[in-house]
Amino acid sequence: MIDFRLDEEYEALRKTVEDFARSEVAPVIGEFYERAEFPYQLVAKMGQMGLFGLPFPESVGGMGGDYFALCLALEELARVDSSVAITLEAGVSLGAMPLYRFGNEEQRQRWLPRLCSGAGLGAFGLTEPGGGSDAGATRTTAKIVDGEWVINGSKAFITNSGTEITELVTVTAVTGEKPNGHKEISAIIVPAGTPGFTVAPKYSKVGWNASDTRELAFADCRVPAENLLGERGRGYAQFLSILDEGRVAIAAVSVGLAQGCIDECLRYVGERETFGNKIGSYQAIQFKIADMEARTHTARLAYYQAAAKMLRGEPFKKEAAIAKLVASNAAMDNSREATQIFGGYGFMNEFPVGRFYRDAKILEVGEGTSEVQRMLISRELGVGA
Template sequence: MSIDHRLSPEHEELRRTVEEFAHDAVAPKIGEFYENHEFPYEIVREMGRMGLFGLPFPEEYGGMGGDYLALGLALEELARVDSSVAITLEAGVSLGAMPVFRFGTEEQKQEWLPRMCSGEILGAFGLTEPECGSDAGGTRTTARLDEATGEWVINGTKCFITNSGTDITGLVTVTAVTGRKADGGPEISSIIVPSGTPGFTVAAPYSKVGWNASDTRELSFSDCRVPAANLLGEEGRGYAQFLRILDEGRIAISALATGLAQGCVDESVAYARTRQAFGRPIGANQAIQFKLADMEMRAHTARLAWRDAASRLVSGEPFKKEAALAKLYSSEIAVTNAREATQIHGGYGFMNEYPVARMWRDSKILEIGEGTSEVQRMLIARELGLSD
């Protein structure tokens, strides 16, 4: 199959708009937020006014009527400057709003999507638990339906949940065991829990290596009650639902990782042109030139990979393998490019005043979040017809 990865005029206009916003509005301010571990509310509000949180959703729900390729373009341009801002958008769309759009009732869509698309509120996805990270099927959080009150009663703990504790977080979609299958295995469902619901506790922000201007928290539920109507999708189908959400999300993370990798190139080329050593710019040295050539090659290839997966998703074709390939490759080359960028910058690359130091700290989580590199290799092997 031949896929044309050249952007349409509309997609190119969006890319340029976000590129300008990232350099003019994000780059000058984000370093201070990052070092102070503060959530950049004004930047996020501006992203909402631009319609970025509504990019892949229909206009009838307050969206921009775009597609997943549009979302990926925005994420890549933001991540070229900062990953905290990019992951806030990625999680808000792919993990917060997309489950409601894909599986929600019309009433749920009308209630939640317009406010999420505008950036008025953020949504989060409560999947990961302390003792079952990659093994999401081992979910221990439970939800039982109280027939007398018509409410779900939720108990359990979630960890590493992005966008879950900001002042504008509106809901968290939680996966929970709601019953048992005939073979004794867990029957997992997804349930919407609005912020502020009694019994729903949000912990203090984590102290993280990177993504320090994004919000990541542990959540706990103690006899937390929500209406039965807050069930998202079919009861017992939560596991299948989140697999679909993660397949799509891997494309978004790949676009983000590509942006970080390209940002490392941008910063390193600029530095190599101006940094003098032994009487000439270090960019005149072939060793530096070859490093930069390899960095550009990796970023370019990652871009082709995520755009291929996004094009397949948009056209309704199977994309699971391509999404895993893109996520695996782009996340690993993001780490490599960040390491090389730091090396090119020398001692300055170890100083937080330089963006590459932030990129170095932000890159590693890309090999872990939304499916580790090991999980991606497992998925690719399965798609090749190899059983485990």
């Protein structure tokens, strides 16, 4: 029998995170956002709740849950604020997950307990200033010299890479040439504070203002040879698989933002009056909210299905791309409509919908643009193959 209801454990988690987001995040996040300040106190509380360890086993300091549990937490956080949601998403799916998926036992035991506790954050250095969606155009290099990797190059738009609690950045680098002439790309763990590893000042961003995003530079940065993550020459393939999972997580964040727009609008249309009537009595407003609900409902089902296939060990690349595409579109459309419903107030940062509008756009770009998602979907369908 098909049943889309959450079981008791998932529902308990969802409700716990919802309560935290409403009572702890909502009252203060606007001030952090305005100051473009990283919310260390909130991140610490999220760590104490076990959110950073949700999909990892207890043997490495995790909570013994699964990736769907993480997605539920992300959705509830993003209903209130996307900065804290993306801090969790990047810390888990991009920072810690590569270590869990591809690290050896020593690497796992060294790094994962602190990352799972939220005491430390990991980051994922893939994108480069001239690379964008073309991750295969990696120019950062790493060569073995006297038993150490010597890394040179730069990375751009890297989340969680410059906080006071950042522990490491895993970077992709060209480590040689394959027999077919293509670049050999490997993944290498670079601990924070390593000489030759420079973190630039944080970007001035349109949205996600309470999250940490930086450009990174490597100038003869040396790390031990054993900091290779996974198999040499498999770094690009490893991270492509990580991105498939990450797209499901970004879809969950997008659904949360889209739902948050609905939540705010339902409150507002029951209070705001024009021409002597509550604006919720006007069919134009009713239809806008109905469309918002339909988009969000559809997007939620899409990421639920992608997560279900992932947990069953079935191929889910197409479903992840669909979920990310549909959900990010829903977030962008809902935030635009919410801002319209709020009118002039929607343009003010003191109202959540103003933040939602600013935060939504990057969801159509990060972890694969909407165009990349369409490429993946059509490729999986055999179009143009």
